[in-house]
Amino acid sequence: MATAAAAGTVVLVDAALDPYEHPDLRWLVRKHVLAVLQEFPTLSPSVDTYTSDDGASTVLLNARGLLAVSPALPPVLLTVWLPREYPYRPPLVYALPAAPTASLVPDHPFVDHRTGRVHRTLPYLEEWSVPRSSLAGLVRSLVTALRMCHPLTASFGLADATTRARATPVEEERRRMHAVLVDELASRLGRDAAAFRGGVDRDIHALSSLQSGLRARGDAMGRAVRDLEEERMRLERAVTASLVHRGELLSWLCTARRAPDPGAALAPRAAAGDAPRWLESKASELAADDAIDALGHALESGELNFQEYIKRVKVLAREQFFHCYAASTSMNT
Template identity: 35%
Template sequence: MAPQSPIQFIEAALWCTGPFELSYTDPDQKWLIRKDMVSLLQDFPNLSPSMDTYIHDDGTIANLLNAHGTVHISSSSPQVPLTIWLHENYPYVAPIVFVGLTGMAPSPTIHHDHPFVDPSGLTTSPYIRTWQFPRCNLKELVHNLVKIFSRDHPFSYSATSSPFTHSSVVSKEALDRLEGMLHYDTMALRSETDKEVEKLLALQQEMDQQVKIVTAIVQGLKRERWELRDRMARLAKEADVLINWLKVHDPKRAMAMGDDDIDDVFEGVDEESRLRLQCLAADLSIEDTIYALDKAVDEGAMNFEIYIRQVRNLAREQFFHRAMVVKFETSRQLL
């Protein structure tokens, strides 16, 4: 049996019944499909009709007619393989066009950031997006794709010129050129915007770090202020306790004595107790002096070298008094 011609295959596929029946149900629709397919194959003989199962993005399965093969672009660029699926509602719905053929080896790499072909090969040219029957048909669609790909080839290994710069293209082709130029300008602007955003993010991170540092300093100063307030309150409370004790035990003497004889209020029961009391008083007075020296250094009223020298001398004297107190306590425990 002689092989079927493309026209015979189309007619057999469109009017086939049974498990291989296509998803086109209207007889008038089938005649329109036959007419457009025949016209397409006359202008592009490298395309061949075929039928297969197509799965839509929503999961719907349909048996559709398609044309697959290669189209010639120019003598200086490779041919472009195409697969054109006729939607079940064709010609009122645009066909689904893919760059590339199933089972191609090696599979060509789609040009990065191509304005009309995504990485999967799906083609969305302005002609397809503005598809309207009867103004649009398969033959004019492929002619439009050839003009587009001659200015921006879909494969990355092709040697292409600057996209969409031919001055003789008008009407629909001028719209394609304009859209391509806008696409590349948008990509360039997006790249610059991304760089600017990265700089702003880096600046924001630096500012956040500075805010954390300043916040930590402020919190430290607040803690120090509260600690000083607590210490001042404790000292005031201790002073009140001392004044009240003096008033209770010897009110007349406490009122009459001056700064020179305030120490005579406290009397030891023996010589050892008196010496121990003097050592404790000297220890506390040295502690207060060291605290006063700390404040003087913080306020810049004293040189740090002088501060170290004074603290060292006071610490040595304080150690002597504390050792004497420990000695008195040890001797008392032995007795």
């Protein structure tokens, strides 16, 4: 008999999952539904029309039944709806009073007292993810939360009223203290949840501001790197041009240094003019030539920059010109 009932449940679940959006995950949805029905036998599957807050109606698979929170607390009528996007979208959970005389507690941290909808403040719903989350884990988490803070008011029906009438004053005091402690716990949970959510919102805002600042710094660093790369390329082009000019200048200096041997010209010119003056001018001219040659070697080895090299060469070339002129005029006097 149990096997036939289980087979009928599987057939019902499979038929209800036909219009769902993820056909490749129907086996996972079937596994979740059968697991929660096996762990909580008071729940049973059905297919009904679900009406959302905006008025749209959809035929959905659901599990409904009485959920016993604890032996000392009354059960609640639990309905777990599976949306078409399940398991990527969490279930829609409703917890309502099982007895018509009971009502939901206002300002409950997890259950809306007007509709019975379980809020996303329930940690399991808030942290819902695939494949870690399941229907059985959700119901277990809900039982733990409702055991700490029951969603129903203190009036649970005539039987409870009769039991309270027969209770001793000590039991009445214990029950009253228990109700006070439960209310205090519920209010503290609500305040803590609100404070925690406010802190999370502030942290998210601070991290968003920090992220925008880091993004702006990253853009600025990217622009700086591009500017440095352009400057490097410009300097490389300037160095290349300087090397070309240096080669041209060295070629000019090699051509300019090609002069007659002073020893060979000394004999014929010595008898024609002032030999001591010519020797002094010629020695100064050759000394300037050697100095220019030494500056060229310093430029090649990097001991002297190009601008300083040009400046000194200009001065030496000027002096060399005057010494050359003095040597040429001394032999004609």
